Structure formats: structure tokens, C-alpha cells
Amino acid sequence: MKKDWPLWEVFVRSKNGLEHRHFGSLHAPDAEMAIKNARDVYTRRKEGVSIWVVESKHIKASNPDDNAEMFDPADDKAYRHPTFYDLPDDVEHM
Amino acid sequence: MSSKEVKNLEAIFDTKIARDEKIEPKDWMPEKYRQTHIRQISQHAHSEIVGMLPEGNWITRAPSLRRKVALLAKVQDEAGHGLYLYSACETLGISREELYDQLHTGKAKYSSIFNYPTLTWADIGAIGWLVDGAAIINQVPLCNTSFGPYARAMVRVCKEESFHQRQGYEIMMTLCNGTKEQKDMAQDALNRWWWPSLMMFGPTDDQSTHTEQSMKWKLKRKTNDELRQQFVDQTVPQADILGLKIPDEDLKYNNDTGHYDFGEIDWSEFWQVVKGHGKCNKERIKARKDAWDNGKWVRDAAMAYSEKQKLKKAKQAG
Numbered sequence: 453m454k455k456d457w458p459l460w461e462v463f464v465r466s467k468n469g470l471e472h473r474h475f476g477s478l479h480a481p482d483a484e485m486a487i488k489n490a491r492d493v494y495t496r497r498k499e500g501v502s503i504w505v506v507e508s509k510h511i512k513a514s515n516p517d518d519n520a521e522m523f524d525p526a527d528d529k530a531y532r533h534p535t536f537y538d539l540p541d542d543v544e545h546m
Numbered sequence: 547m548s549s550k551e552v553k554n555l556e557a558i559f560d561t562k563i564a565r566d567e568k569i570e571p572k573d574w575m576p577e578k579y580r581q582t583h584i585r586q587i588s589q590h591a592h593s594e595i596v597g598m599l600p601e602g603n604w605i606t607r608a609p610s611l612r613r614k615v616a617l618l619a620k621v622q623d624e625a626g627h628g629l630y631l632y633s634a635c636e637t638l639g640i641s642r643e644e645l646y647d648q649l650h651t652g653k654a655k656y657s658s659i660f661n662y663p664t665l666t667w668a669d670i671g672a673i674g675w676l677v678d679g680a681a682i683i684n685q686v687p688l689c690n691t692s693f694g695p696y697a698r699a700m701v702r703v704c705k706e707e708s709f710h711q712r713q714g715y716e717i718m719m720t721l722c723n724g725t726k727e728q729k730d731m732a733q734d735a736l737n738r739w740w741w742p743s744l745m746m747f748g749p750t751d752d753q754s755t756h757t758e759q760s761m762k763w764k765l766k767r768k769t770n771d772e773l774r775q776q777f778v779d780q781t782v783p784q785a786d787i788l789g790l791k792i793p794d795e796d797l798k799y800n801n802d803t804g805h806y807d808f809g810e811i812d813w814s815e816f817w818q819v820v821k822g823h824g825k826c827n828k829e830r831i832k833a834r835k836d837a838w839d840n841g842k843w844v845r846d847a848a849m850a851y852s853e854k855q856k857l858k859k860a861k862q863a864g
Contacts, residue, residue, distance in 0.1 A: 455849050456643055459636070476699070477633040479642060481845070482852035493629050496622065497706070516573050 464500035591631035592656035661824030668735035674714015687767035
């Protein structure tokens, strides 16, 4: 029986107060080993204080081919930004 | 997809590259771009992994604890670099197993420099100073390469690499300030590693088959000859500080160009080693393959354990 170790995505919080950020991926037999391997592969120089791992197959990604319909509708919605609104210059704290 | 549609996608792709936008794994890319990247990134990963072997050879014989922890950390970094690069490569749709298989069967290449033997402790110094020095010059431009996962991996690699070169130079410095026998050992290591290090930049520009396309894709930012010249220019003064002599009778500073002129590289030796006839080609691949094959029972046991645990948890949940 040939069974290869699955692929995991590794997320590391570099310090408290910051979010976990994607660092890369690695192969491991299970979640515990994935965290141990991630410690050795991605944090040899104190790059982090917390590690998340998730098996890559559980990530559903949007398709870049759909980017136009996904993200372009925001283009013409300038009214979602504060600078869209006209205020006299002497109004303060706003 | 019709050929007209492909042409259109190619045009969009070329504009993105020209604008210095990154290409990410799920974006459309020409098949040749994908294949070239798989080739280059995997070669790079294999070089890191095989690169552990000549140095690993000296871990148990390091002359002090200080040298030993440094060498251990360096070799561990190389394992890490190999792993960053393998996962970057996998995003292009090739599996880890296929990549290993290509290395073990000789289908994929790795840097020829690792097919030279490490005969004395001074070789560890020379490798750090010269081989890692050359690798850094090759790698720094890759931090800006167009393929996102490769560029990100390279940023991490380059950050970690500079300690490798400094620890090597420190070893050379210590030997050069030591007994005559130690200094001779350092000179002998330089004599043997100098020319292979110059070859690390690859064939001359007029002989390099991939340069033009790779420059277009920003997979390469400078040509082999430009990078080699940069290496010579920065390394010669470092040898002077050590009081060592670069083994090249033609080496001379050229006042007109502001660069060092250097002698002819023995390209027949380069091609011999690339084709598998270097001193250690067979030994390196055998060591690598044995490590993989002999570790199989561990990998299988870990997988079996993980599956058992999953079943147990499922049962408990009932």
C-alpha cells in the first residue's frame, strides 16, 4: 500500500497583536506532526508565537478567471469611501 | 480552447509580466512558463537537499562546539530551503513524489558544485565563503522573480543565507591566522573550490540556451556572465584580506572597465560533471536515495498511526 503524506498549509502569527499569515506548506501524516514540522521548517529563528495548520484539500479558493465578476463591482462604489463626501474645509474631527 | 483564445490569454499574461505583476498558481500561464519553472525551482530544491551531503560529512568532525552548532544550523537551513522550494514547485501541479523520483532517477539536475568532495575542514570554510557567496549572488535577483510562490520562498532563503557565508569566511579567517599548515589547508581548499564556484553561474551567455526566455519572464534578471563578474569582483578583495592567492594567473584588475579580468574556465570539466562524471555524482545520488528508501518504514508507520487515531476518534464520537 502506497500512501503519501498529505499537504498542509501553514499559518504563523509572528507576534501577539498580529494576525496569522500564510507562510507556506509542507507534508505531514497528521495535524500534530504538521505543527511539529512547521516549527522546524518555518520558525527556526523565532519567526512566530503561534502556528495554525490546515490540510490543503480543505481550502476552497476563488477562481482567478472569475475575478472580473467577483471584484470589479466594487470599482464604481466610490460612495463606500469617506473621500466621496463633500464637506467644507473648516469642519474638524471628521 | 481555440488558438485565438490562447493568443489572447498570452497577451494578457505578457502585459502582466511587463507591468511587474506577480503570477500566482491558479492564474493562467503558458505551458512553457509552467514547465520552465518546474524545472528551475525543482533543480534549485534538489541542490539544497543534495547540498547537505558534502557538509553533513563534517558535522561529527567539526573542530569545536561553536563550529559544530553553526554547521548543524546551516545544514538544517538547507533542508528548510529545500522544503520551501519543493512546496513552491508543487503549486505548479507536480507532486512531491514525482519531484523526488526525478532526482533519484537522474532525470532532474542539481548544482554540479555538490559533486566535488569535501576533503578537509577548510573545505567547509571554502564552501560557505565561495559556494554560498555565489549562491547568494544567483539568488538575490530571484526575490523579484515573476512567479509569486518562488519569489516568496527566495525572500526567506536569502534572509537566512547570509549567515552561511559569514560562518564560512570566519572559518577561513581562523585558519589563515593559524599555523602554516592551517593556512596551507585554506589555500588548498581555495585552489580546489575557486573554479567550480565560477562554473556555478552556468555557461557563458553565448552558450546559454535558456537565458533569453528567462530574462523575458523575469525568471532571470541578470545574465550568467554579469553575475559571474560580480562574484569575481567582490571575492578577490576578500581573498586579499585572508592573504590567500586566487588560483588564476590571468586574474588582473582592469582599470578601464573597473572590473577584474579573469582566465578561461575549463568548460569541458563543467560538462563532464553535469553529465554525471564528477567525482561524487554517484555517491551523492546513492546517499540521497538510501535516505529516502530507508526512511520509508518511518513514513508508513506515521501514516498508519494517523489513520488509526482517526478511526479511534470516529468510534469514540460514535
